[in-house]
Amino acid sequence: MTTTMTLAKAITSGLDKVLESDGKSLLMGEDIGRLGGVYRITDGLIDKYGEHRVIDSPLGEAGIVGTAVGMALRGFSPLVEIQFDGFVFPAFSQITTQLAKMHARSEGRLTTPVVIRIPYGGGIGSIEHHSESPEALFAHTAGLRIITPSNAHDAYWMIQQAASCQDPVIFFEPKRRYWLKGEVDTETPALDAFKAQVVRPGTDATIVAYGPLVPIALAAADAALEDGRSIEVIDLRSLSPIDFDTITESVQKTGRLIVTHEAPTFGGLGGEIAARITERAFLSLEAPVLRVGGFHMPYPISKVESQYLPDIDKLLEALDRSFAY
Amino acid sequence: MTRAATEATEPDLIQILTPDGQRQSHGTYDAYLGDVDDDMLRGFYRDMALTRRFDQEATALQRQGQLCLWVPLRGQEAAQIGSGRATRRSDYIFPTYREHGVALTRDVSFSEMLRLFRGISGGGWDPRENNFHMYTMVLAAQMPHAAGYAMALNMEQRGWDEARRAKEGNAVVAYFGDGSSTEGETHESMVFASSFNAPVVYFCQNNQWAISVPFEVQSKVPLVNRAAGYGMPGVRVDGNDVLAVLAVTRWALEHARSGKGPVLIEAVTYRLGAHTTADDPTKYRMSEEEAQWAPKDPLIRLETYLRENNLVDDAYFEQLAADADAMAAKVREDAMAFPVPPLAKSFEQVYAEAHPLIQEELAWHLEYEAGFADAAEGEH
Numbered sequence: 146m147t148t149t150m151t152l153a154k155a156i157t158s159g160l161d162k163v164l165e166s167d168g169k170s171l172l173m174g175e176d177i178g179r180l181g182g183v184y185r186i187t188d189g190l191i192d193k194y195g196e197h198r199v200i201d202s203p204l205g206e207a208g209i210v211g212t213a214v215g216m217a218l219r220g221f222s223p224l225v226e227i228q229f230d231g232f233v234f235p236a237f238s239q240i241t242t243q244l245a246k247m248h249a250r251s252e253g254r255l256t257t258p259v260v261i262r263i264p265y266g267g268g269i270g271s272i273e274h275h276s277e278s279p280e281a282l283f284a285h286t287a288g289l290r291i292i293t294p295s296n297a298h299d300a301y302w303m304i305q306q307a308a309s310c311q312d313p314v315i316f317f318e319p320k321r322r323y324w325l326k327g328e329v330d331t332e333t334p335a336l337d338a339f340k341a342q343v344v345r346p347g348t349d350a351t352i353v354a355y356g357p358l359v360p361i362a363l364a365a366a367d368a369a370l371e372d373g374r375s376i377e378v379i380d381l382r383s384l385s386p387i388d389f390d391t392i393t394e395s396v397q398k399t400g401r402l403i404v405t406h407e408a409p410t411f412g413g414l415g416g417e418i419a420a421r422i423t424e425r426a427f428l429s430l431e432a433p434v435l436r437v438g439g440f441h442m443p444y445p446i447s448k449v450e451s452q453y454l455p456d457i458d459k460l461l462e463a464l465d466r467s468f469a470y
Numbered sequence: 471m472t473r474a475a476t477e478a479t480e481p482d483l484i485q486i487l488t489p490d491g492q493r494q495s496h497g498t499y500d501a502y503l504g505d506v507d508d509d510m511l512r513g514f515y516r517d518m519a520l521t522r523r524f525d526q527e528a529t530a531l532q533r534q535g536q537l538c539l540w541v542p543l544r545g546q547e548a549a550q551i552g553s554g555r556a557t558r559r560s561d562y563i564f565p566t567y568r569e570h571g572v573a574l575t576r577d578v579s580f581s582e583m584l585r586l587f588r589g590i591s592g593g594g595w596d597p598r599e600n601n602f603h604m605y606t607m608v609l610a611a612q613m614p615h616a617a618g619y620a621m622a623l624n625m626e627q628r629g630w631d632e633a634r635r636a637k638e639g640n641a642v643v644a645y646f647g648d649g650s651s652t653e654g655e656t657h658e659s660m661v662f663a664s665s666f667n668a669p670v671v672y673f674c675q676n677n678q679w680a681i682s683v684p685f686e687v688q689s690k691v692p693l694v695n696r697a698a699g700y701g702m703p704g705v706r707v708d709g710n711d712v713l714a715v716l717a718v719t720r721w722a723l724e725h726a727r728s729g730k731g732p733v734l735i736e737a738v739t740y741r742l743g744a745h746t747t748a749d750d751p752t753k754y755r756m757s758e759e760e761a762q763w764a765p766k767d768p769l770i771r772l773e774t775y776l777r778e779n780n781l782v783d784d785a786y787f788e789q790l791a792a793d794a795d796a797m798a799a800k801v802r803e804d805a806m807a808f809p810v811p812p813l814a815k816s817f818e819q820v821y822a823e824a825h826p827l828i829q830e831e832l833a834w835h836l837e838y839e840a841g842f843a844d845a846a847e848g849e850h
């Protein structure tokens with residue numbers, strides 16, 4: 146059955162499915178109960194499942210993630226919400242030193258299937274710490290899995306796939322796409338959450354994007370067509386692990402690769418992708434892998450954020466450089 | 471802090487066995503010692519003596535280069551044996567990295583415990599077998615785990631009345647120290663546990679020193695006073711008195727178990743040795759202070775009590791020393807015999823589910839290492 150819904154509503158519906166099907170699952174976070182979360186992603190779920198399964202937590206991110214770890218050790222499957230990207234850092238130690246390492250430290254005896262939902266990214270005209278993209282900081286930590294949907298159908302399924310995964314998963318939600326509507330097929334599951342997906346086939350160059358930039362990459366591909374360039378767009382979907390096979394296959398066909406993300410270019414996932422693809426497909430490349438990302442600065446004041454964020458023009462400019470090489 | 475302010479907030483110290491080995495009664499806590507007979511008393515001494523001997527052997531192993539590190543507990547045996555013996559098997563324990571005595575009360579193998587410190591395991595024992603969690607090196611990181619675990623127990627015990635909870639309910643003990651009392655996660659854990667009435671007993675061994683920093687830098691008030699700020703009861707106990715610790719912890723577990731929420735226990739003790747084998751206490755504390763605490767040794771006071779009441783004779787101590795030496799020899803033998811797992815094993819343990827990067831890097835690693843094997847064969 147196919148339904149049109151926003152990406153936000155798709156996550157809500159996915160969470161509803163999780164709570165319905167797994168009695169050990171529960172939601173926890175700041176303001177997620179009565180209010181339904183600052184983005185209303187958990188709206189209505191407390192009425193349906195009760196306050197013991199949709200828990201308004203005290204205000205403390207380390208406490209939220211840390212208690213979720215403890216619940217997981219007792220056999221529960223918590224899905225916790227961090228209110229904004231820039232507020233995750235009080236929980237950074239719990240995520241990187243505890244959650245990520247529990248399975249390894251226990252020699253595989255203990256699993257901590259915690260899902261951490263984080264609205265991320267800019268373009269919403271907000272104040273500081275509300276527009277960040279900290280995914281690379283987590284991708285560098287072994288033991289975590291990181292995924293991010295770019296459309297409603299994926300959002301509906303990927304949150305459920307995250308919940309059923311035995312490893313800890315950070316689920317980054319592209320907050321400026323919360324209201325993007327799309328078709329959700331509630332009977333046909335999306336692709337494996339840890340695989341990339343070619344969302345637009347092309348022959349002349351590949352753009353790899355994820356989360357909030359996928360619609361922009363698609364728009365850039367449309368614009369490039371006017372110049373006679375056929376652009377393949379890959380929605381990465383999983384940021385750890387990264388599906389290098391799908392990217393390699395694409396680049397072997399197109400010979401050119403642009404990677405884009407809102408996170409700063411320096412030390413970002415684009416660098417990792419560039420290095421890996423250079424190793425895997427060096428002889429197929431017609432130009433160096435180019436990156437279109439944020440600058441090496443704290444996320445800027447919102448009145449000038451449009452100059453910071455990757456957009457269609459920046460992607461077209463990168464394509465020009467690639468083709469000119 | 472003025473002297474007057476200190477005195478105004480100085481809480482009671484629960485003590486059953488005085489430092490000179492005299493047993494005194496206590497209106498509240500005697501009721502929690504009703505079953506403590508002569509055998510149990512001898513058993514507590516044996517637990518403490520075995521723990522101390524294990525600690526001594528592990529320290530020696532480290533000095534001989536056989537362990538990466540060791541964390542001595544000498545002086546804290548009563549706090550650990552008393553609290554550990556107060557728990558039920560179904561209660562779950564979150565230790566720091568110094569709870570070797572608590573581990574003994576949970577039947578965690580001393581030999582297995584050395585796997586972590588010998589550098590051949592990231593954990594060492596199976597936490598599920600004894601409900602004794604892995605050691606945690608990141609200070610206070612285990613504190614919110616304890617609150618969360620106890621919140622999960624509450625979910626399992628939803629709808630149980632107080633009587634059923636008291637009888638069948640489980641609780642959690644979260645160990646921490648005076649140093650980690652400062653960490654934010656200790657605070658957050660206590661807020662969560664208190665707000666959700668989670669059955670946690672917070673057991674602080676205040677051993678006076680966080681490596682080189684004295685207690686007064688961590689807190690201007692006795693730690694037990696902080697309990698009031700979280701809306702939970704707090705009890706200060708003589709941590710070198712195994713009977714008082716046992717009684718107070720039993721009371722606290724009963725309180726938590728029956729659904730009344732968390733409790734904070736501050737066990738006042740003293741780390742007679744170094745923080746770790748990498749530490750040098752002569753650089754930061756006076757030998758006079760150590761000399762003051764030496765006679766308060768938890769083993770000495772119980773020995774005095776046992777001897778004065780004719781519960782033991784010299785033969786008891788001789789046999790115990792022989793048993794302890796045999797245990798230490800076995801631990802040493804086991805530690806030296808532990809096989810070193812190949813790095814390939816570590817790849818398998820990062821994730822619970824299949825992971826392409828792990829598979830790719832493992833394949834590369836195995837091929838690379840196999841190259842050396844081929845080269846070695848070629849030399850023969």
